[in-house]
Amino acid sequence: MDERSALRRLAAALPAAGDDAAIVDGVVVTTDMLHETTDFPAGTTRYTAGWRAIGASLSDVAAMGAEATAAVAAYAAPSLVETELDDFLAGAKAVCTAVGAEYVGGDLDTGTEFTVASTALGETDEPVRRSGAKPGDVVCVTGRLGRTAAGLRAFEAGDVERGNDLFRFPPRVAAGRALAPHATAMMDSSDGLARSLHQLAAASEVGFDVVWSDVPVHSAVDDYATDATDRRELATAVGEDFELVCTLPPAAVAAAREAVPVSLSVVGDVTANGVRMDGEPLADEGYTHE
Amino acid sequence: MDERSALRRLAAALPAAGDDAAIVDGVVVTTDMLHETTDFPAGTTRYTAGWRAIGASLSDVAAMGAEATAAVAAYAAPSLVETELDDFLAGAKAVCTAVGAEYVGGDLDTGTEFTVASTALGETDEPVRRSGAKPGDVVCVTGRLGRTAAGLRAFEAGDVERGNDLFRFPPRVAAGRALAPHATAMMDSSDGLARSLHQLAAASEVGFDVVWSDVPVHSAVDDYATDATDRRELATAVGEDFELVCTLPPAAVAAAREAVPVSLSVVGDVTANGVRMDGEPLADEGYTHE
Numbered sequence: 090m091d092e093r094s095a096l097r098r099l100a101a102a103l104p105a106a107g108d109d110a111a112i113v114d115g116v117v118v119t120t121d122m123l124h125e126t127t128d129f130p131a132g133t134t135r136y137t138a139g140w141r142a143i144g145a146s147l148s149d150v151a152a153m154g155a156e157a158t159a160a161v162a163a164y165a166a167p168s169l170v171e172t173e174l175d176d177f178l179a180g181a182k183a184v185c186t187a188v189g190a191e192y193v194g195g196d197l198d199t200g201t202e203f204t205v206a207s208t209a210l211g212e213t214d215e216p217v218r219r220s221g222a223k224p225g226d227v228v229c230v231t232g233r234l235g236r237t238a239a240g241l242r243a244f245e246a247g248d249v250e251r252g253n254d255l256f257r258f259p260p261r262v263a264a265g266r267a268l269a270p271h272a273t274a275m276m277d278s279s280d281g282l283a284r285s286l287h288q289l290a291a292a293s294e295v296g297f298d299v300v301w302s303d304v305p306v307h308s309a310v311d312d313y314a315t316d317a318t319d320r321r322e323l324a325t326a327v328g329e330d331f332e333l334v335c336t337l338p339p340a341a342v343a344a345a346r347e348a349v350p351v352s353l354s355v356v357g358d359v360t361a362n363g364v365r366m367d368g369e370p371l372a373d374e375g376y377t378h379e
Numbered sequence: 380m381d382e383r384s385a386l387r388r389l390a391a392a393l394p395a396a397g398d399d400a401a402i403v404d405g406v407v408v409t410t411d412m413l414h415e416t417t418d419f420p421a422g423t424t425r426y427t428a429g430w431r432a433i434g435a436s437l438s439d440v441a442a443m444g445a446e447a448t449a450a451v452a453a454y455a456a457p458s459l460v461e462t463e464l465d466d467f468l469a470g471a472k473a474v475c476t477a478v479g480a481e482y483v484g485g486d487l488d489t490g491t492e493f494t495v496a497s498t499a500l501g502e503t504d505e506p507v508r509r510s511g512a513k514p515g516d517v518v519c520v521t522g523r524l525g526r527t528a529a530g531l532r533a534f535e536a537g538d539v540e541r542g543n544d545l546f547r548f549p550p551r552v553a554a555g556r557a558l559a560p561h562a563t564a565m566m567d568s569s570d571g572l573a574r575s576l577h578q579l580a581a582a583s584e585v586g587f588d589v590v591w592s593d594v595p596v597h598s599a600v601d602d603y604a605t606d607a608t609d610r611r612e613l614a615t616a617v618g619e620d621f622e623l624v625c626t627l628p629p630a631a632v633a634a635a636r637e638a639v640p641v642s643l644s645v646v647g648d649v650t651a652n653g654v655r656m657d658g659e660p661l662a663d664e665g666y667t668h669e
Contacts, residue, residue: 111483113449113500116406118483120498122453124490159403163412163496193401193408196496200414206453206486206496208410210403 108219108292109152109276110211117211119149125203130241132249133256135173138205139180140257145279146209147188147260148331152277153218154269155211157190157262162207165200177205180257188262215269219292222274222336226359228289228297229342230305231264231333231351234282235320238327239309246313255309261333267348268335275335281328281375282356286364289334299357299366301325325366328375398509398582399442399566400501407501409439415493420531422539423546425463428495429470430547435569436499437478437550438621442567443508444559445501447480447552452497455490467495470547478552505559509582512564512626516649518579518587519632520595521554521623521641524572525610528617529599536603545599551623557638558625565625571618571665572646576654579624589647589656591615615656618665 110119123129123142133141143160150157162181166173174197185192190209222228240255261277268275274293278285282304286297306324314320336359337345346353357366364371400409413419413432423431433450440447452471456463464487475482480499512518530545551567558565564583568575572594576587596614604610626649627635636643647656654661 111449111451113481113483114502116448116500118449118451118498118500120451120453120496121486122455122488122490122494122496124455124488126491127489158406159401159408161401161408161410161498163410165412165414165494191403193403196411198412198414199417200412200494201416201492202490204412204455204490204494206410206412206498208408208451208496208498210406210408210500212404 109149112216115212115214117150117153117155117213118208119146120206120208121145122204122206130244130252132244132252134253135176136180137253137256139177140184142205142207143181144184144258144260145331146207147184147190147262148277148279150209150211151260151262151265152275152333153211153213153216154265154272154275155213155216156266157188157209157211159191159193160185160207160209161193161195162205163196163198165198165204167199167201169197169199184260188260217269217272217275219274219276219289222289222293222295222359224295224359224361226273226336227339227342227355228299228334228336228357228359229353229355230278230282231261231349231353233305233307234278234330234332235307235310235324237329238323239307239313242313258331260331261351264333264349264351267350268333268345271337271341271345272335273337275333278330278332278334279328282325282334283371284328284373284375285334286371287373290364296360296362297357297364298360299371301367303354303356305352305354326374399439402506405502405504407440407443407445407503408498409436410496410498411435412494412496420534420542422534422542424543425466426470427543427546429467430474432495432497433471433499434474434548434550435621436497437474437480437552438567438569440499440501441550441552441555442565442623443501443503443506444555444562444565445503445506446556447478447499447501449481449483450475450497450499451483451485452495453486453488455488455494457489457491459487459489474550478550507559507562507565509564509566509579512579512583512585512649514585514649514651516563516626517629517632517645518589518624518626518647518649519643519645520568520572521551521639521643523595523597524568524620524622525597525600525614527619528613529597529603532603548621550621551641554623554639554641557640558623558635561627561631561635562625563627565623568620568622568624569618572615572624573661574618574663574665575624576661577663580654586650586652587647587654588650589661591657593644593646595642595644616664
């Protein structure tokens with residue numbers, strides 16, 4: 090069973106699951122586990138790991154259109170090294186500060202592999218789900234895509250400083266709050282644009298027609314892409330960018346753009362069915378842990 | 380740096396840490412990570428693992444005197460096996476149901492070792508901290524101690540069914556709620572009675588005089604203890620029992636006993652300083668992951 094099948098099983102077993110985060114009495118809660126071998130390339134600093142692990146959970150809070158209030162983490166490593174722990178905590182606190190949340194501690198343990206489980210909390214009375222997109226809406230993304238894909242290439246190329254810089258993404262909490270009154274559906278792009286569109290399509294029972302030339306590509310992608318095909322892959326299929334993908338009624342785009350503190354790009358239209366890019370079926374491919 | 384030094388460092392860096400759980404705007408949050416090699420002896424079922432991992436976090440909510448509202452878990456294993464995942468979810472949901480909380484999903488991942496990171500949420504307007512014990516109070520424990528120590532011996536002896544049964548402890552959420560109006564300080568006994576007393580002593584700046592013959596010992600301990608010294612070790616130093624250790628003004632004991640749905644044993648007195656059992660210094664020893 091791969092992770093996607095397992096997640097479907099989990100979602101089926103738990104009515105509250107299947108969105109970016111669960112909501113209990115207005116409290117948003119989401120948890121993620123990251124591992125050194127799959128999530129932190131060689132050269133990732135503990136500061137970056139703390140930022141990125143907590144940031145991934147804060148991104149799920151953002152995707153619900155919620156305010157982020159707090160985060161905790163459980164940290165395990167083969168040995169607990171004081172400087173590493175201090176760096177991790179500094180990164181965890183910095184990303185919380187960046188979105189107005191409070192880092193309130195966690196658990197420490199030894200384990201065979203460096204592993205971080207992060208949990209973020211948020212608050213909202215009107216969460217934005219994945220299931221509200223309607224044909225006639227447009228689909229938008231915040232920021233630019235491919236940042237993590239470029240970061241992975243930077244680490245591969247031995248450019249550790251740039252890799253770390255690209256890996257410390259800004260969670261889009263303020264953008265999610267600003268989009269919440271307008272968006273009909275929203276999620277984060279943690280599995281890549283292509284897979285996010287398929288997930289929104291399934292949850293909302295709609296389709297998408299996306300225009301590749303309208304997809305905003307992160308400038309770092311151009312430094313590492315080997316050709317046009319590779320560039321498109323990096324921007325749409327690698328994922329872990331933690332930008333927001335949302336649908337809006339066309340009439341709401343101007344007001345949403347005004348309210349959102351980052352760029353908001355219209356990349357296509359919501360249709361009755363099928364997920365297409367430039368008229369061709371867009372494969373449901375992205376980042377899957379096997 | 381062992382786990383205790385690391386936790387002290389974490390507590391010093393984070394004002395909100397250092398208790399059983401953090402509190403943000405009345406929401407109690409706590410997270411724990413458990414690993415196969417250190418926390419789940421061979422023979423532990425995934426049902427038991429789900430119960431125990433979530434139960435450990437619910438116990439931290441109980442130790443704050445809070446209502447338990449929800450729990451999530453991140454689950455990692457070398458391969459995601461459908462029956463194992465189903466069993467884990469069933470155990471996680473059962474322990475939530477047992478304390479009136481809702482299991483609301485989580486994250487799945489592959490990793491080199493079976494690992495569970497659990498997070499529990501609760502609500503309280505008046506949390507019970509570790510820092511309120513006063514000389515003249517008495518110190519009490521819920522239930523009986525040594526259940527996990529006996530469970531470990533059961534697994535060692537190959538009595539897997541009994542080991543699993545002993546490992547599925549009942550989190551003391553209802554007891555914690557009932558004790559909250561009376562207790563001056565409270566924590567759970569996850570590190571063993573001896574270490575819990577030292578932690579309460581440090582947080583409250585007090586001491587304890589405990590009477591060994593008043594310590595309630597779990598009946599299973601007698602099935603596995605090799606002699607009287609071993610019996611005392613199993614009951615006081617192994618820990619992971621997740622009972623509550625609290626201090627009460629003597630005048631409140633009768634009302635607390637009336638309100639608490641499990642047994643409540645007075646095991647000693649709060650003093651000005653020093654942690655003693657039967658007049659002898661009680662070593663600050665217990666369960667420490669190295």
